[in-house]
Amino acid sequence: MKHSIPSVLTIAGTDPTGGAGIQADLKAFQEREVYGMSVVTSVIAQNTLGVQGVEHLPTQFIEQQMESVLTDISPDVIKTGMVASAGMMEVIAETIKRYSIRYVIDPVMIAKSGDHLMNADAKQTMIDQLIPLATVVTPNIPEAEVLLSESIHSLADAEDAARRIVHELGANAAVVKGGHHVEGDAIDVLYDGSAIHRFPTARIATKHTHGTGCTYSAVITAELAKGYSIYDSVHTAKKFITDAIRYSLQIGKGNGPTNHWGHRLQGIPEVNGRVLK
Numbered sequence: 721m722k723h724s725i726p727s728v729l730t731i732a733g734t735d736p737t738g739g740a741g742i743q744a745d746l747k748a749f750q751e752r753e754v755y756g757m758s759v760v761t762s763v764i765a766q767n768t769l770g771v772q773g774v775e776h777l778p779t780q781f782i783e784q785q786m787e788s789v790l791t792d793i794s795p796d797v798i799k800t801g802m803v804a805s806a807g808m809m810e811v812i813a814e815t816i817k818r819y820s821i822r823y824v825i826d827p828v829m830i831a832k833s834g835d836h837l838m839n840a841d842a843k844q845t846m847i848d849q850l851i852p853l854a855t856v857v858t859p860n861i862p863e864a865e866v867l868l869s870e871s872i873h874s875l876a877d878a879e880d881a882a883r884r885i886v887h888e889l890g891a892n893a894a895v896v897k898g899g900h901h902v903e904g905d906a907i908d909v910l911y912d913g914s915a916i917h918r919f920p921t922a923r924i925a926t927k928h929t930h931g932t933g934c935t936y937s938a939v940i941t942a943e944l945a946k947g948y949s950i951y952d953s954v955h956t957a958k959k960f961i962t963d964a965i966r967y968s969l970q971i972g973k974g975n976g977p978t979n980h981w982g983h984r985l986q987g988i989p990e991v992n993g994r995v996l997k
């Protein structure tokens with residue numbers, strides 16, 4: 721049965737500290753007022769300091785979870801985050817095609833802590849089977865470099881990468897995120913198949929950026945589900961993640977999570993009497 725409330729499904733790995741992966745996605749979905757659902761691919765023992773352990777669920781059990789959701793509730797948009805193996809990618813691609821649902825892929829490969837979240841031999845399956853199905857692909861700079869086997873040093877390189885992901889890899893649109901440029905503003909570039917759009921913000925001096933990419937692509941997913949254009953969805957996601965980083969919660973001993981309700985503070989940098997930096 722089709723529901724009138726926009727609904728979305730994330731297929732990704734977990735973060736028990738709540739800052740990244742499935743947990744970040746569900747928080748972002750809730751903040752954007754869409755109904756969030758989740759299929760777990762891998763269970764990760766991780767925290768703000770790094771990854772301590774990984775357990776991958778059997779491919780056929782990932783498939784079973786997807787069937788449980790999709791035979792009951794039809795999401796408006798599906799998002800994938802961490803998908804570790806080629807086998808997992810194949811069943812996800814087959815399911816997205818069978819149900820013909822719009823699809824946002826965050827091509828998660830390596831966590832900010834440096835831990836590998838995707839098997840190296842899964843790259844070609846991602847390129848061949850998942851990227852061509854995507855309404856939007858949201859690589860960070862290192863991920864775009866892997867997908868295209870080229871180095872990205874400048875904004876012009878990032879724009880060229882976004883164009884190539886559409887024209888050569890077959891995605892409908894691509895956003896190359898600017899968080900990993902060491903200097904200068906945090907500029908994300910969107911190529912929608914016809915034009916390049918830049919989304920610049922000042923870079924915020926903070927180490928608390930755990931889960932930014934997950935949250936950002938989850939907001940894009942939510943906004944697409946509500947019927948907004950790709951441009952408007954990326955615009956909202958950029959604003960949302962900037963507030964989430966600006967008002968980060970300073971939780972944990974390492975690179976802490978963002979603040980998923982930062983956008984609600986609307987410029988008031990205080991929660992319960994505590995000033996957030």
Ligand SMILES: Nc1ncnc2c1ncn2[C@@H]1O[C@H](COP(=O)(O)OP(=O)(O)O)[C@@H](O)[C@H]1O
Nearest residue numbers: 860897898899900906922923924932933936961
């Ligand atoms: N220090 C920062 N200041 C402002 N925006 C940032 C900062 N770091 C990342 N961002 C933004 O957060 C989003 C996620 O980007 P990025 O960190 O590149 O992705 P990922 O989490 O996948 O590595 C992008 O919109 C990027 O511009």
Ligand SMILES: Cc1ncc(COP(=O)(O)O)c(N)n1
Nearest residue numbers: 733734740741831832931932
């Ligand atoms: C399950 C999972 N998915 C994705 C990331 C990447 O998050 P980030 O690179 O922003 O730390 C992560 N750490 N864990």
